Amino acid sequence: MADELRELVKERRQTLGLSYQGLANAATVAAPAAAVSTGWLHRLETGEPVIAPSGPTLAALAAGLRLDAVRLREAAAAQFFGVRLPWAASGEAAEVAELVESLPERQRRALIDLIRIMAKDV
Template sequence: MAAKDGNQGEDMSGPERRTQLGDLIRERRAELGESLDTFAPRAIDPESGTRVTRGWIYRLERGEKITPPVYEELAALAVAARLPIERLQDAAGAQFHGVDPLRSGTGEAVAYVRKLDQLPPDQRDRLLRLIDTLVPPHSSD
C-alpha cells in the first residue's frame, strides 16, 4: 500500500498557480462539515489500498508544492469526498497539467457545464444522479 506524503514535484509558484483540485477538496470538506482529521482517514482507494495522508491533503488545499496525484490517489480522495472520480480527474488535470476539460467538448456541452456550476451542490448531485441513470458513468462514448 502506497501512502501519499511527499512534497516534491512541480514548482507551483508563479503568477498563475492553479488550485482546482485543492479548491474542490477544501470546498467539498466544508460541504460535508468534515475536518481534515475525519476526512483523511477515509481517503483510501478500495481497489488498491492506496491511502492519501492528512499532510498531503493539507498541502494540496493550501496550494503548497506537492507531487501530483496518480489515479489511485485520486480514487482515494474520491471516496473521502464522496464525489465521482471524473470530477477529481478533471480538477487534477486542470491544476497540474493546465488541461481544460471543456475545450474538447461540443459548444452545447460546454454551455451545460457552465450552467451546472451555477446550481447549488444538492441540485448538482441530483442532476448527476439523473444523468447517471441515462448514461452510466463507465459507459463508452
C-alpha cells in the same frame, strides 16, 4: 498553476464537515491501497507545493469526498498539467452533471427527457 483541485477538495471537505484526518480516514477506508495523508491534504488546501496525486489516490479521495472520480481527475489535470476539457471552461457543465447525478432516478430521467425536447427546438 490553477487551483481547481485545491478549491474542489477544500470546499467539499468543509461542506461534509470533515477534518483533514476525517477525510484521510474516509479515503483510506474506501481504497486501503491508496493512502491519503493529512499532511498532503493540508499542503494542497493551503496552496503549498504537493506531488500530483496518482489515479488510485484520486479515486480514494473521490470516495472520501463522495464525488465523482471523473470530476476530481479533471480538476487534477487542470491544476497540475494545465489540461482542460473544452466544455468545462465555465464549470457549468460539470456542475449541471453533478446536480443531475444527485437527483432520484425518476427525476433524472424526466430532466433528461426535457433537455432532449428542448434541444430539438434549437
